[in-house]
Each structure stands twice: as structure tokens, then as C-alpha cells.
Amino acid sequence: MEPFITHTGIGVPLKQSNVDTDQIIPAVxxxxxxxxxxxxxxxxxxxxxxxxxxxxxxxSAGSVLVAGPDxxxxxxxxxxxxxxxxxxxxxxxxxxxxxIFRGNSGKQGLLAAEVDQQDIELIWKELENxxxxxxxVDLEGRTVTCGSFSTGFQVDDYTRWRLREGLDDIxxxxxxxxxxxxxEASRPAYKPATLPARTA
Amino acid sequence: MVAKASPENVAATVxxxxxxxxxxxxxxxxxxxxxxxxxxxxxxxxxxPDLLYIDxxxxxxxxxxxxxxxxxxxxxxxxxxxxxxxxxxxNTPTLxxxxxxxxxxxxxxxxxxxxxxxxxxxxxxxxxxxxxxxVHVVGPQLGLTQPGMTVVCGxxxxxxxxxxxxxxxxIGTSEVEHVLATQSLPLKPFKTMAITVEGTLREGVxxxxxxxxxxxxxxxxxxxxxxxxxxxxxxxxxxMDARMTICNMSIEAGARAGMVAPxxxxxEYIKGRPHAPQGEDWDAAVEYWSSLPTDEGAAFDAxxxxxxxxxxxxxxxxxxxxxxxxxxxxxxxxxxFDDPNARAAAERALEYMDLTAGMPMKDIRVDTxxxxxxxxxxxxxxxxxxxxxxxxxxxxxxxxIVVPGSARVRLEAEAEGLDRVFKDFGAEWRFAGxxxxxxxxxxQLAPGERCASTSNRNxxxxxxxxxxxxxxxxxxxxxxxxxxxxxxxxxxAASESELQEA
Numbered sequence: 001m002e003p004f005i006t007h008t009g010i011g012v013p014l015k016q017s018n019v020d021t022d023q024i025i026p027a028v029x030x031x032x033x034x035x036x037x038x039x040x041x042x043x044x045x046x047x048x049x050x051x052x053x054x055x056x057x058x059x060s061a062g063s064v065l066v067a068g069p070d071x072x073x074x075x076x077x078x079x080x081x082x083x084x085x086x087x088x089x090x091x092x093x094x095x096x097x098x099x100i101f102r103g104n105s106g107k108q109g110l111l112a113a114e115v116d117q118q119d120i121e122l123i124w125k126e127l128e129n130x131x132x133x134x135x136x137v138d139l140e141g142r143t144v145t146c147g148s149f150s151t152g153f154q155v156d157d158y159t160r161w162r163l164r165e166g167l168d169d170i171x172x173x174x175x176x177x178x179x180x181x182x183x184e185a186s187r188p189a190y191k192p193a194t195l196p197a198r199t200a
Numbered sequence: 201m202v203a204k205a206s207p208e209n210v211a212a213t214v215x216x217x218x219x220x221x222x223x224x225x226x227x228x229x230x231x232x233x234x235x236x237x238x239x240x241x242x243x244x245x246x247x248x249p250d251l252l253y254i255d256x257x258x259x260x261x262x263x264x265x266x267x268x269x270x271x272x273x274x275x276x277x278x279x280x281x282x283x284x285x286x287x288x289x290x291n292t293p294t295l296x297x298x299x300x301x302x303x304x305x306x307x308x309x310x311x312x313x314x315x316x317x318x319x320x321x322x323x324x325x326x327x328x329x330x331x332x333x334x335v336h337v338v339g340p341q342l343g344l345t346q347p348g349m350t351v352v353c354g355x356x357x358x359x360x361x362x363x364x365x366x367x368x369x370x371i372g373t374s375e376v377e378h379v380l381a382t383q384s385l386p387l388k389p390f391k392t393m394a395i396t397v398e399g400t401l402r403e404g405v406x407x408x409x410x411x412x413x414x415x416x417x418x419x420x421x422x423x424x425x426x427x428x429x430x431x432x433x434x435x436x437x438x439x440m441d442a443r444m445t446i447c448n449m450s451i452e453a454g455a456r457a458g459m460v461a462p463x464x465x466x467x468e469y470i471k472g473r474p475h476a477p478q479g480e481d482w483d484a485a486v487e488y489w490s491s492l493p494t495d496e497g498a499a500f501d502a503x504x505x506x507x508x509x510x511x512x513x514x515x516x517x518x519x520x521x522x523x524x525x526x527x528x529x530x531x532x533x534x535x536x537f538d539d540p541n542a543r544a545a546a547e548r549a550l551e552y553m554d555l556t557a558g559m560p561m562k563d564i565r566v567d568t569x570x571x572x573x574x575x576x577x578x579x580x581x582x583x584x585x586x587x588x589x590x591x592x593x594x595x596x597x598x599x600x601i602v603v604p605g606s607a608r609v610r611l612e613a614e615a616e617g618l619d620r621v622f623k624d625f626g627a628e629w630r631f632a633g634x635x636x637x638x639x640x641x642x643x644q645l646a647p648g649e650r651c652a653s654t655s656n657r658n659x660x661x662x663x664x665x666x667x668x669x670x671x672x673x674x675x676x677x678x679x680x681x682x683x684x685x686x687x688x689x690x691x692x693a694a695s696e697s698e699l700q701e702a
Binding site: 016017018020022023026027028030031032033034035045068069070073074075076077078079081096098099100103104107108117156157158169170172173174176177179180183184187188189190191192193194195197198199200 | 237238242246247248249251253255256262263265266269270274276279281282283284285290291303305306308309312323330331341342343344346349354355356370371372373374375377378381382383384386388420421424425451452454456473474475476477481482484485488520541542544545548608638639640657659660661662665
């Protein structure tokens with residue numbers, strides 16, 4: 001995973017709350033078996049409308065999505081994060097993220113940064129009045145800057161550390177493999193196993 | 201959930217069990233603490249995650265291919281195939297299951313799961329197998345889901361398994377790969393929320409109505425960061441099938457997991473199932489399970505109360521599961537919402553759903569009734585719906601599709617003759633799978649088609665592009681299929697007595 005320190009790119013105002021993962025990527029696109037190539041699937045339903053924000057210049061080249069509260073609700077599909085990344089997004093700003101979506105983002109190097117809704121609305125205004133305005137997101141100082149407006153954002157320390165270092169979770173966990181083995185030795189005998197298979 | 205306890209305390213609790221009894225703990229805290237392999241450090245925002253051991257990993261074909269691909273690329277293996285099980289459910293057809301899958305992309309995804317299961321030695325129940333079905337129906341019915349376990353699956357409705365007093369939650373594909381490789385997950389502690397439902401449900405009011413009312417009350421983000429524990433006399437009185445319905449939709453309130461404390465109802469359900477503990481193991485397990493319910497005096501981070509006596513059948517009018525009202529109510533007026541985001545969402549929802557503010561919910565005419573999904577496709581759901589339609593006539597303009605949650609549920613239903621009841625009524629009796637809940641297989645709504653669905657999500661296009669979904673309970677689904685408009689069983693009695701008087 002590539003380390004994330006700071007990012008500057010065109011901001012895209014998505015003025016909607018409760019953007020669920022079925023909207024971010026409809027289920028029909030979940031049938032693929034690869035990890036990349038989902039850019040065409042991002043917001044596929046909404047993109048049929050030529051007026052949809054991502055179909056309009058200069059937003060179509062955006063990399064910082066500025067969304068309403070409760071972004072990424074619903075299905076656990078990590079494809080939602082892949083689709084955002086494949087389209088070119090590096091950062092999503094929202095007042096509140098669904099838990100699973102936020103977790104998935106952190107693992108894929110997409111920054112889900114929490115910004116107060118009143119600040120989101122100020123950023124929306126700026127991006128609409130001056131389309132193509134660049135938004136700078138500084139993970140070091142936890143600040144987001146849009147035109148002359150600047151504010152802080154929240155991301156937990158652990159996610160921030162991993163993003164900055166570009167660390168792989170599995171590698172980190174395997175450093176404690178001995179502890180896992182020890183824990184397994186202490187598991188009670190009544191815990192079920194799937195193998196050998198028993199059926200009714 | 202251990203937000204108030206520091207990780208050091210967690211480690212101490214695990215190490216010295218007797219001392220633990222001094223501090224009252226919630227069900228969720230107990231299960232969490234019993235699975236900490238490596239405690240995290242620090243507190244608050246700076247806290248690093250605990251490494252949690254995973255007792256059971258369930259898989260399906262949609263969220264697993266890229267995880268196996270990751271393992272292969274990194275040269276890693278599956279650490280515990282014996283704690284892993286897979287089924288095919290999202291893409292599987294519900295008609296002509298003996299034929300090759302027509303959609304080549306669906307067929308390829310299923311074949312990929314079969315190849316991966318073969319390569320990594322994972323137990324798989326394929327289409328046609330008596331144990332095939334929706335992951336969240338299969339785990340419990342095999343007796344693999346038990347109290348006090350940690351259960352994960354690359355599927356947000358894994359919360360279903362919390363009905364047994366397990367800590368069960370959905371994970372993303374990267375986490376699926378992580379669990380395959382390490383049988384553990386780094387996780388930040390959740391907060392706990394008690395959802396207390398006291399009283400007695402009226403006739404025709406079910407577990408589905410409880411959870412839809414909870415979601416409408418706390419909102420789709422209300423449970424965010426929490427594990428919900430459903431408590432109170434109304435929950436205690438529910439069967440396991442009904443408890444699963446409630447825990448299933450915890451995610452629709454934004455929560456990671458939902459739980460119900462294990463009790464005699466739980467033990468009775470598990471006993472004798474294929475993977476239930478036996479002999480001395482059973483006794484040891486029951487002793488442990490009995491220690492799990494939340495201690496008296498344990499503190500929750502938040503509490504919500506609901507009066508079961510007051511509840512009516514609940515249905516959704518909008519495009520997220522929090523947009524619901526009592527069936528006897530009217531479609532809300534967007535201007536009445538104070539929050540501008542909620543108002544905008546309501547306006548957009550009414551447009552998508554093609555509904556007029558203020559119209560009675562019971563005037564809404566549907567085209568299709570879907571009885572199925574991991575929320576409501578278990579034997580009890582089929583029985584209660586069948587009991588209502590038996591001897592009655594389906595509205596001729598409504599199509600009804602009945603999709604049992606698993607091949608086993610289908611067999612059990614057929615042994616009771618339920619398939620006859622549905623077929624005589626004019627409903628389609630299908631094979632098991634996720635089906636029209638999300639339409640990854642051919643079972644989809646057409647644009648503009650309106651559906652009363654016992655599933656869990658009414659998102660735009662969820663059941664098919666342009667399709668319109670009203671979430672309902674199985675008994676409301678059955679009554680709606682008879683009358684053609686959103687209806688409760690009590691409406692049937694009323695209209696039938698009118699007929700008799702006439």
C-alpha cells in the first residue's frame with residue numbers, strides 16, 4: 001500500500017445524505033472476481049443521468065469526494081472502496097461514515113475523513129461557486145483546505161499511522177503469530193469445528 | 201464496548217477470571233474479552249486495536265474471490281479451514297437449479313468459489329446440496345453458530361448470528377483475507393447500546409415490526425459504533441427464528457452487531473443439531489453459555505426503550521430502512537421534517553417511490569410480494585405466512601415469490617405441506633438463495649415495479665433497477681398478497697366480515 005501523507009485534487013460536492021454502498025456500486029457489478037477495473041461501476045445508476053456531478057467537467061476529474069452524512073451505509077461490499085479508488089478518488093469527506101465502509105477504506109488507502117456538517121456545507125458552496133477548486137487534505141496536520149477555507153478533520157490515530165506508513169494488516173498481525181497459536185491451545189473443547197463435516 | 205475499560209484492564213480480566221466477576225459486564229464485553237489474543241495499547245482516539253480471535257468464518261461467492269486472490273499472491277494459506285465454511289447463495293438461481301447457470305458472470309463467480317474451496321480445503325455446500333442456502337440461515341441450522349462465539353463473514357447481515365449471544369459482524373474483503381490467513385482480526389472496541397423491548401406483541405405484530413420500529417426510532421446512523429443488545433420481556437418471548445430477524449437488521453441501524461443473551465430457548469434450538477456439542481462438552485458449553493448474559497448493574501453506553509404493547513405492523517415508505525411508519529399511518533410529508541437532510545432525503549424518496557405525501561399506506565398497491573432473504577426465510581416465517589394465506593385467494597394482479605432460506609428449510613417446509621399451501625394460493629415456490637433481496641440472480645424487479653418484501657433493504661434499485669421496495673413482515677407480506685394493497689392480517693378479518701354481512 002502506498003503511504004498517504006497529503007493529497008491535493010479537485011473537490012466534488014455530492015450533496016446527499018445516506019449514500020449507501022448499493023448506490024456507490026450496484027450489486028450487478030459484484031460478480032467480478034478481480035480487485036481492479038471498477039471505475040465504470042462507481043455510482044453506475046446515477047451516472048446514467050448526464051447531469052450527475054461526476055458526468056460534468058471539471059468534477060469528472062475529481063479526487064476528493066465531499067458527501068453528506070452517513071456515507072457508505074448498507075452492504076459490506078469492499079467493492080465500494082475499490083470503485084471509488086479506481087475512479088481516482090483518494091479522499092472522502094463526510095460528517096459521518098458507516099463503520100464497515102470506514103474500516104474498508106483504511107485498509108485500501110482511501111482516506112475517510114470526518115468533517116463537521118456545517119464545514120461540509122461551506123466546502124460545498126465553494127466547490128459550486130468555483131467549480132474545479134482544489135482541495136488539499138493534509139493527514140499530518142489533519143486539516144482540509146478548500147480555497148480560502150480551512151478546517152480540521154477527524155481520523156483515528158491508528159488508521160492515520162497505517163495510512164502514513166502504508167502498512168499491510170496481515171503482515172502486522174503475523175508478527176504476533178505465536179500469541180495466536182498460544183490462544184488456540186487454550187480454546188475449550190466444546191467450540192465447534194466445520195470439519196469433519198456433520199449434516200442432519 | 202470496552203471503551204471505558206483500558207486495554208490493560210481487558211488483559212487483566214482475561215488473565216484472572218475470578219476478579220472479573222467484581223466488575224459487572226455486558227454480554228458483548230464478555231464475549232469480546234474472551235477472544236482477545238493481543239490487547240491494544242493506549243486509550244481513546246490513540247488506542248490501537250485488540251487482536252480478536254475468530255471462532256467461525258462463513259463465506260459466500262461474492263466477497264471471497266479477491267481475498268483468495270490476495271492469499272495466493274502473497275503465498276499464504278488458510279490457517280484454520282476447520283473453522284471455515286462456505287455456501288453459494290447470492291448468485292444462485294431459484295428455478296431449474298439442475299441446469300447450468302445462465303449468466304456467465306454469475307457462473308464464473310460460483311465456479312471461482314468452488315475452485316478456491318478445493319484448493320484451500322474449505323468445506324463448501326454447493327447448489328443442489330441439502331445444506332446449501334443463505335450463509336446466515338445455514339450456520340445456525342447446522343448448529344455451528346453458538347453462544348459466546350465470534351462469527352464473521354464478508355456480509356453485513358452476519359449480525360444475524362448475534363441472536364445466539366455470539367458477537368457476529370460483517371467484514372470487508374480485505375478482512376476476509378486477514379481472517380483466512382490469521383483466524384484473527386484487529387478491532388477497536390465497540391460501544392454498547394441496550395435496546396429494551398418490554399410488553400407483549402399484539403396479534404399480527406412480529407419481530408420484523410420491532411426491528412423496523414427500532415430503526416425508524418434511532419435512524420440508519422443511530423447504531424453507528426455500537427453493538428446493540430436486545431433485551432426485555434418481548435425479546436425473551438421470541439423464538440430463535442424471530443431473534444435472528446431482529447439481529448439481522450442491526451446493520452440497518454448502522455450498528456456493527458446485534459445480540460440477544462442466550463437462554464433456554466437458545467439451548468433448546470442448538471441441542472441435537474449436527475455441530476452441537478455432545479456429552480460432557482454439552483454440559484461444559486451450557487455452563488459457559490449460562491455465564492454470558494449481561495450482569496446486573498452493568499452499564500451500557502446508550503439505552504433505548506420500546507413498548508411492545510403499543511407496536512403495530514410497521515412498513516417502509518422510502519428508500520432507506522429508517523424511512524418507516526406504522527401500516528395504519530400515512531406517507532409522511534417532507535416539509536414536516538425539521539432536519540434539512542432528512543427533508544431532502546424524504547423528497548427524493550417520495551419521487552423515486554412514486555408516492556404522494558399524506559396518502560394512507562394501506563392504499564399503496566403492489567405488483568409483487570417477495571417472501572425470503574436472510575431476514576425472513578426461515579421455517580417460522582414460512583409457517584406464519586402460510587397460515588394466513590391458507591384457504592384464501594391471491595389478488596390476481598399480484599405475483600408472489602417464496603424463496604426458502606436454505607435447501608434444508610425448503611425440505612422441512614415441504615414435509616409440513618407448506619409448499620402445497622403456497623402453490624395452491626398461486627405463489628411461486630422456489631429453491632433457496634438470496635434471490636430478490638438484491639437481485640444478483642435472475643430474480644429482479646422491473647423498472648417501476650412495486651414490491652412488498654420481507655427482506656432488509658429498500659435502497660434505490662436494490663431489488664432491480666428502478667424497482668420500488670416496501671419492507672414488511674411475513675404476515676404483512678401474506679395479507680398484502682391477498683388484498684393487493686399493503687395490509688395486515690387484521691384487515692383480512694375486517695374485509696371478510698364485511699363480505700359476510702353483505
